[in-house]
Amino acid sequence: MASVARVAAAALVVLGLASLAAAQMESCNGELPPVLAANYSGLACQPVWNNFVLRYHQDKNNVLRVVLSTMYSTGWVGMGFSRDGLMIGSSAMVGWIGKKGLPHIRQFALRGKSSSKVVVDRGFLVSNDNDHDHTVVVQQAKIYLAFQLKFSYRLTHQHIIMAFGNSIPVKNKLTMHQGKTSFTFDFTTGRASVDGSFPYGLRRAHGALNVFAWGVLMPVGAILARYFRRVDPLWFYLHVGIQFVGFIIGLAGVVAGVALYSKIQADIPAHRGLGIFVLFLGILQVRRSGSSSSRNTQKSTR
Numbered sequence: 543m544a545s546v547a548r549v550a551a552a553a554l555v556v557l558g559l560a561s562l563a564a565a566q567m568e569s570c571n572g573e574l575p576p577v578l579a580a581n582y583s584g585l586a587c588q589p590v591w592n593n594f595v596l597r598y599h600q601d602k603n604n605v606l607r608v609v610l611s612t613m614y615s616t617g618w619v620g621m622g623f624s625r626d627g628l629m630i631g632s633s634a635m636v637g638w639i640g641k642k643g644l645p646h647i648r649q650f651a652l653r654g655k656s657s658s659k660v661v662v663d664r665g666f667l668v669s670n671d672n673d674h675d676h677t678v679v680v681q682q683a684k685i686y687l688a689f690q691l692k693f694s695y696r697l698t699h700q701h702i703i704m705a706f707g708n709s710i711p712v713k714n715k716l717t718m719h720q721g722k723t724s725f726t727f728d729f730t731t732g733r734a735s736v737d738g739s740f741p742y743g744l745r746r747a748h749g750a751l752n753v754f755a756w757g758v759l760m761p762v763g764a765i766l767a768r769y770f771r772r773v774d775p776l777w778f779y780l781h782v783g784i785q786f787v788g789f790i791i792g793l794a795g796v797v798a799g800v801a802l803y804s805k806i807q808a809d810i811p812a813h814r815g816l817g818i819f820v821l822f823l824g825i826l827q828v829r830r831s832g833s834s835s836s837r838n839t840q841k842s843t844r
Contacts, residue, residue: 570595574609575681578688582609588732591704591723596621600729604693605670608635610704614685617720618711621687622652622703623667627724629703630654633665637678637687641710645678647687648714662714668692697729744802751795756820759788760827789828796821 570587574597585597585607597609610621622634629652637647651664669675670690679686705722725734763785770777799817 575679610687617708624701627701633667647676748798755788755792
């Protein structure tokens with residue numbers, strides 16, 4: 543009898559865990575909270591990331607109704623709209639339940655990766671009529687962010703960013719996210735696709751060009767000027783030519799770096815400052831070589 547009781551207890555535990563897991567799996571099968579039914583019924587639905595489910599509808603006036611839902615215990619949940627797939631420069635609707643149990647939903651302009659550059663009540667998103675259409679509801683351990691946005695055009699393929707944080711915002715200051723993703727969502731077909739991959743080729747070009755220019759050619763040109771003066775005037779022409787080619791290749795590496803920065807918005811001020819300093823030294827060296835070349839030419843013609 544004792545063994546039967548233990549088996550029955552184990553079965554009850556397994557069933558309980560299974561039902562809990564099923565309850566926690568957010569999907570399109572669940573109904574919206576009754577408080578949202580009036581303004582957010584008849585929405586298309588698509589699971590997009592982890593437990594995040596996107597419900598949406600875009601009418602003929604280009605008003606987009608959105609309900610974003612996911613599992614929730616504390617912290618914040620956000621959905622961003624980006625023009626180029628990057629976080630910086632995008633605008634996001636972020637919702638949370640405050641420490642006093644009150645719901646909050648605000649727009650944030652994502653101007654940088656630090657908390658000070660995430661600015662509340664700023665951004666390019668336009669609310670439909672008024673902010674009373676925006677609301678946050680928590681029901682059965684799920685949070686629902688409901689908002690309506692007005693666009694000047696019909697959304698088709700839109701870059702979307704989703705993120706969540708585990709800390710409740712204080713004075714509308716968002717903490718660092720614990721998870722995020724970005725994708726392109728087609729609001730006409732309901733399909734999501736992963737945004738373009740990291741530009742590894744551009745990063746390799748940036749590194750290879752700069753290493754070859756500043757680390758190989760420029761030192762070789764300096765060595766020729768220092769140790770091969772006896773081979774006159776060949777050393778001088780090789781020195782100037784190699785220095786000039788090195789500068790051009792280094793400049794191409796800098797251009798690749800600028801293009802890479804515009805794509806990934808990497809915030810590495812020390813690296814950027816060092817690159818500007820090396821480029822400045824390269825410009826001085828090329829100018830010095832050019833003036834030396836003109837003096838050498840004048841001497842040879844006398």
